[in-house]
Amino acid sequence: MNEITRVGVDLAKQVIQVHAVDAAGNRVTGRTLVRDKFTGWCAQLPHGCLVAMEASASAHHWARRLIGMGLDARIIAAHLVEPYRLQGKSGKNDANDAAAICEAASRPxxxxxxxxxxxxxxxxxxxxxxxxxxxxxxxxxNRIRGLLAEFGLVFGQKPTVLQQALPDVIEDASNEMATLARLALQRAWVQWQELNAHLAWCDERIGAHLKSNEQVREAERLIGVGPVTASAVVATVGDFKQFKNGAQFGAWLGLVPRQHSSGGQSKLGSITKRGETYLRTLLIQGAKSAVMTAHRRDDPISKWAYRLREKSGWQKAVVALANKNARILWAVFVRGKAFDAHHVSVKPGALIKASPVMTATPA
Structure with missing residues (x-):
């Protein structure tokens, strides 16, 4: 065990596969451990040993536990591990996955x-x-709408329209619904109300997070970022210093264009949609609202979004604003400055030209 310097771990519910190598990269051991014995096996590893695992269910739990034991626990995204599996797609099993994780962790x-x-x-x-x-x-x-349509009852697309009309429809004896159908719709109506109550409870918890967390309040000040998005950003990212700049954070969210460039020719396509899907969706949804109402505000960001919408269409303007908000979020949390909608950014290293000094000419 003292020879081990790096361990790759393939996590599962009941069994955990480990692949350990020494400083030269030679395999020391590879074995399958039951869940209860994994912590005891890791306790025998040298202090500071690198233990890598794939991002999956329970990965953060094990990482916290191993860090508390003095080990260097790290998590790798699944799509970054797959290229290091020597057997390719046809040789996927726990042992090969653990070896691939161990190899991927060695890359500088x-x-x-x-x-x-x-x-x-x-x-x-x-x-x-x-x-x-x-x-x-x-x-x-949608289930309620489908059931009502079977009896010739159709309502507007907005849920509020159906919500207001449904109790009266169930009690209306003039329609052709039988008693059994009314009972079924009554049960569906109760489920709808329960789901509304559950969503209201979740919104209350998010609102409490907004009140108690300074970072969430700072994020919520951005144009196109509401309480749900602000709470999700802080809870998901945590330390924004893990990204070297705002552009890298935007790329992590999948808000940058795809590239298929070769021979010195750059070819850009649609956005990559990589990384955190939930955050990207929230940022884009908030940007939609901000772009559609940009003409009502006079700050530089809203004016820029409005001009871009008129020039390139609202869809491109929405993605561009979502990417801009991602970069602003990084700057706000890394540099520790509050968001200012009227701030004018200056490129790093740009020289500020001094105004010419008036000198008196001799008589």
Whole structure:
């Protein structure tokens, strides 16, 4: 165990595969451990040993535990591990995955995922739960619409229209619905109300996060960033210094164009859509609202978004504003300065030309 300098770990629910190498990269051991014995095996590793694992369920839990034991625990995104599997796609198994994780961790320019704190993951539970309730509510509304359409009852697209009319429709004896259908719709109506109550509870928790966290309040000041987006950004990213600049943060969110460049010719396509899907969706949704109402504001960002919408269309303007907000968020949290909508940025290293000095001519 003293010879081990780097360990690759493939996590699963019940069994954990490890692949350990020495300083020269030679394989020392590779074995399968049951979940209860993994911590004891890691306790025998040298202090500061690098233990890498793939980003998956329970990865942040194990990373926090191993860091507390004095080990250098790191998490790697799954798509960055796959190229290091020597057997390719046809040779995927736990042992080969652990070896690939171990090899990927040795790369000097590998990007690692910082381990999230318990507080971060607790707040993200609210956001994940909220997204699930939203999906269930949409399915419930569509189910009710489909059932009503079977009896020739069709309402407007807005959920509020259906919500106001549904109780009267269930009680209206003039339509052709039978008793059994009314009971079914009554049960669906109760489910809809319960989902609304669950969503309201999640929004209350997010509102409490906004009041108690200074970073969330700073993020919420941006144009196109609401309480939900601000809370999700802080809970997901944590330390913004993990990104060297705002452009890298925007690329991590998948808000930069795809490249297919060769021979000195640059070919850009649609955005990459890599990285954190939830944050990217929230930023784009907030940017849609900001772009559509940009003509009502007089700050430089809104004027820029309005001009871009008129020139390139609102879809490109929305993505551009979402990317700009990502860069602003990075600058606000890394540099420690509050957001100012009227701030004029200056390129690093730009020389400021001094105004000419008036000199008196001799008589």
């Amino acid at each position: 320019h590998m990007h690692f995922v910082p381990a999230k704190s318990v507080e971060q993951q607790s707040m993200l539970c609210i956001h994940r739960l909220r997204e699930g309730f939203k999906t269930e509510r949409t399915a419930c509304i």
